[in-house]
């Protein structure tokens with residue numbers, strides 16, 4: 001990413017615009033906004049080279065609050081807009097802000113294909129498991145049976161899991177964080193910002209108005225140590241208040257074990273975010289509350305040439321082999337004749 | 341007239357040469373028979389000879405419909421003349437039918453007394469049955485109205501290719517060149533250019549090149565030696581403007597226009613598109629020209645194609661998308677975003693038969709309303725329509741000029757007929773092409789060093805500030821914005837003001853476009869008004885009627901929205917305005933609404949262009965009616 005020269009060090013505040021932030025009090029989006037600004041400051045991002053693109057939803061108001069370039073586009077289509085920007089100006093740092101409805105319902109197709117192409121953009125999916133802006137209908141990530149305005153008898157849609165989708169779409173960077181753990185969110189966003197290629201981050205985000213406490217299990221003081229497990233590259237999966245529980249592989253399936261006795265750390269599943277095959281990352285993405293603690297952190301981070309690099313590579317190869325285009329050559333393609 | 345059965349020496353008559361002002365030839369065969377290819381070869385050759393040429397390829401939607409069936413018939417019609425041509429011809433003078441289905445599907449268009457060359461080897465039981473013939477039409481006298489020539493193409497072609505070293509199946513594929521060779525002889529054309537093309541095309545496969553060359557030459561020599569044909573037909577070169585020419589289809593002309601505009605403006609060309617007939621060739625063509633800094637993006641659908649173009653325009657590229665009807669429908673929400681964001685871009689709609697999937701490979705003009713009115717809200721943009729295949733080049737340059745000069749999306753309407761039809765195009769002198777100077781702001785222009793993204797100039801145009809420029813950081817989007825500052829704004833008066841401003845800005849484009857010209861008297865009984873590809877048949881029909889002494893003029897709209905400023909005035913000078921369209925009266929409705937005149941429509945929605953004759957008769961009918969009323 002492009003970074004500021006050392007002389008003009010901007011603070012997190014400098015990345016914010018003068019617009020009044022209009023999310024509901026207590027909304028998880030505030031935390032995400034704060035951490036994004038912090039990360040930009042940490043990395044010394046150049047304001048004019050940074051572009052925030054969004055679709056429609058509460059989350060998608062994000063670009064207005066940044067003092068960078070921004071494009072609040074239409075519902076579900078931010079990845080398309082971002083791809084066009086990136087293919088025109090590959091040197092820009094492009095972020096896509098999307099929601100569970102924006103990114104996985106109406107915009108599901110674009111999300112898949114953008115990730116598959118490995119376009120060098122950072123996608124943050126604010127997952128509140130509800131449609132916030134349209135006042136509380138269930139979303140593709142709402143749990144089965146969820147009662148909402150449009151499902152008074154409970155939803156009969158099976159939900160999908162954003163990270164499983166991203167991994168299935170060949171994502172090179174996949175991570176999850178939660179709004180209330182600001183330190184960890186900052187860490188994950190910084191990792192996402194530094195990744196070359198598509199970074200996909202699911203952020204558990206509390207909607208205080210229409211789906212309050214949806215992530216209480218993962219954020220509550222009493223429960224969070226038992227219901228989440230933090231991923232660290234090269235380290236075993238250990239969790240619990242006493243840090244005495246771990247995840248072990250039993251054949252192809254994960255299982256929860258208690259450390260001590262004949263079970264040692266070495267028996268546990270060790271995280272490897274760099275595995276070429278995404279099977280481990282996928283397995284982790286399938287661990288759900290209440291059966292398992294839900295992993296937070298970087299699931300997968302591998303290198304692969306980016307889409308814009310390859311598109312521009314073909315342009316420069318063509319210039320190398322054919323020379324810079326001349327209109328005379330363009331018109332003279334094929335048979336020509338002269339009328340006297 | 342079947343002469344092939346007569347003994348050779350009894351029919352040794354001197355060959356006559358018949359001079360024609362204009363000839364229309366149609367090749368017809370299975371979609372796998374390579375009819376499009378030989379049609380294009382003959383087009384090149386006749387154009388290089390100096391004739392004016394206009395073509396009409398007609399092919400089925402199925403890539404390989406069952407061989408020998410009517411559904412699989414592919415045709416290529418070319419009209420070449422010793423004078424300026426504007427259509428591919430109404431009546432076919434010579435039909436080359438490679439099998440019974442091709443005969444059945446096309447015979448109705450052949451003029452009485454016309455030349456009919458058939459591949460008699462293909463008229464076997466199976467093929468006759470597939471085409472729905474109970475009797476062999478070659479035997480039952482049903483073709484006696486035509487000059488029938490039965491040529492055993494399969495057999496002769498196989499003999500010609502015997503020594504090429506290819507297998508029987510592969511040699512059978514050369515029979516289109518056999519037929520072409522025969523036509524070159526029949527119409528007095530040299531086989532040289534096609535020989536060159538074959539050598540070049542199949543350079544890597546010498547056996548294939550050899551077989552095709554043998555077939556081509558054998559076809560030609562057959563014409564010369566078989567003494568089957570009593571005459572050859574010659575069309576003298578046309579008097580056309582001096583210069584260097586090449587053949588272009590509408591799609592090629594669009595692609596060249598786009599590359600040209602981007603290069604002249606020193607901009608990368610971004611083309612985001614999703615494949616769709618008949619627009620895909622634009623994507624194919626552009627992806628060959630990456631050395632012009634062309635960046636093509638085959639998106640996952642038209643919605644992504646459109647929004648990528650919006651992103652590319654925001655980032656400062658010459659951003660373009662191309663599609664056809666169903667894709668256009670998908671793009672509309674994205675186009676609305678481009679309108680409210682006020683970003684420059686070009687959207688090419690190569691219209692095809694609708695609604696829905698409709699007639700994918702056939703032509704139609706039924707997307708005018710979709711172009712002008714197709715979006716939610718008051719969403720005005722500029723709409724242009726190309727008149728001929730070569731005009732596609734000029735119209736794309738004009739679209740780009742308007743897009744960047746007025747910060748607006750511009751829709752360019754072409755259609756299947758223009759896209760695939762070809763005509764000679766005079767290669768422009770690059771020094772005489774228009775200049776585009778595009779200015780991006782570099783400094784904030786508001787108080788306290790603020791940048792005001794929706795501050796406008798006298799013509800209501802805002803500035804094009806691109807990401808990467810320090811100090812101009814700003815946010816835009818689909819929500820209504822306050823004029824000047826661009827901040828989100830729900831104020832009712834501001835909304836009304838912005839709605840009117842966006843419309844007024846589009847109207848201001850009319851100050852920069854040429855007035856509507858009239859062919860014929862500037863006032864009178866009847867004006868035929870056209871738009872898009874009806875230009876050819878309308879103009880020719882009007883010229884013919886005028887030659888017969890009728891009082892009729894015509895005018896052609898290349899600018900649909902806004903229209904030239906004098907449009908209403910031009911129309912008002914005629915007693916009757918006739919608007920022929922390949923739809924149920926879309927320009928008609930537009931004209932009636934805008935100028936409150938009682939214009940008359942002439943509709944043809946058959947997936948086929950108008951015949952000159954159809955418009956001529958309508959003109960005559962109207963004028964007769966006028967005269968009847970006068971007397």
Ligand SMILES: Cc1ncc(C[n+]2csc(CCOP(=O)(O)OP(=O)(O)O)c2C)c(N)n1
Pocket residue numbers: 056057058059060075098099100101102103126128130131132133134139
């Ligand atoms: C084409 C279109 N359809 C529907 C809508 C209405 N709409 C706006 S936001 C939204 C759902 C947003 O949900 P999500 O992406 O989860 O965002 P959140 O508000 O929860 O952050 C819907 C259905 C729209 N703006 N555009």
Ligand code: SF4
Pocket residue numbers: 022023024026027028029058059128132133206207208209210
């Ligand atoms: S509705 Fe929910 S998601 Fe939207 S701003 Fe309010 S709290 Fe946040």
Ligand SMILES: [Mg+2]
Pocket residue numbers: 057099100101126127128129130131132139
């Ligand atoms: Mg949501």
